[in-house]
Amino acid sequence: GAGVSQTPSNKVTEKGKYVELRCDPISGHTALYWYRQSLGQGPEFLIYFQGTGAADDSGLPNDRFFAVRPEGSVSTLKIQRTERGDSAVYLCASSPRATNTGELFFGEGSRLTVL
Amino acid sequence: AQSVTQLDSHVSVSEGTPVLLRCNYSSSYSPSLFWYVQHPNKGLQLLLKYTSAATLVKGINGFEAEFKKSETSFHLTKPSAHMSDAAEYFCVVSRYNQGGKLIFGQGTELSVKP
Numbered sequence: 001g002a003g004v005s006q007t008p009s010n011k012v013t014e015k016g017k018y019v020e021l022r023c024d025p026i027s028g029h030t031a032l033y034w035y036r037q038s039l040g041q042g043p044e045f046l047i048y049f050q051g052t053g054a055a056d057d058s059g060l061p062n063d064r065f066f067a068v069r070p071e072g073s074v075s076t077l078k079i080q081r082t083e084r085g086d087s088a089v090y091l092c093a094s095s096p097r098a099t100n101t102g103e104l105f106f107g108e109g110s111r112l113t114v115l
Numbered sequence: 116a117q118s119v120t121q122l123d124s125h126v127s128v129s130e131g132t133p134v135l136l137r138c139n140y141s142s143s144y145s146p147s148l149f150w151y152v153q154h155p156n157k158g159l160q161l162l163l164k165y166t167s168a169a170t171l172v173k174g175i176n177g178f179e180a181e182f183k184k185s186e187t188s189f190h191l192t193k194p195s196a197h198m199s200d201a202a203e204y205f206c207v208v209s210r211y212n213q214g215g216k217l218i219f220g221q222g223t224e225l226s227v228k229p
Contacts (some may be wrong), residue, residue: 003158004158031215033215035217040222042207042211042219043159044219045217045218048215048216051173059216067187076164091158091159093159101147101164102147102149102207102217104215106160107157109158
């Protein structure tokens with residue numbers, strides 16, 4: 001597609017459930033980022049992939065959060081045993097390569113609500 | 116450590132009047148600074164960037180920002196607001212040598228009145 005695609009756009013789940021959020025980056029972009037945006041806040045970095053490997057996962061809040069990118073394209077963010085505090089918009093972004101220019105191309109996000 | 120502070124959570128202007136969105140930064144290194152815009156139900160979009168070239172940076176849709184090292188500021192301006200400018204604006208700094216790890220401010224919501 002022309003832009004970064006994220007699915008689902010909205011997800012409502014119950015506390016304790018497992019959730020997967022998918023990101024399809026712009027074709028040919030090797031770098032992929034996940035950010036989390038809580039209500040009234042700016043986005044916060046979670047994890048960065050260069051190709052298939054997680055180059056930096058320092059932003060993941062705890063071990064309930066995990067992300068994969070097995071073929072170097074689509075990525076899945078996985079959240080186990082969801083908590084109400086996980087409610088946020090999860091943003092995916094990509095760039096042609098590991099960028100030092102800060103120009104990322106963002107998707108519209110997946111809004112997660114944990115009841 | 117690097118951080119940005121957006122001084123106003125909400126700014127309201129009338130159509131055709133100037134826009135000023137204020138941002139101060141803190142950085143141990145020469146910073147790379149950006150403004151991103153987020154329209155409702157749209158993805159974040161890069162508006163403009165400063166990466167140690169000209170201190171006055173021009174972006175899309177008539178916006179510009181001036182890097183002032185002495186004031187540690189990077190304010191966003193536009194001479195004449197348009198209704199379509201209504202959105203959330205984020206001032207952003209990137210971590211040293213880690214351009215994709217962006218540090219966002221809390222955002223400024225811009226409202227434009229007819």
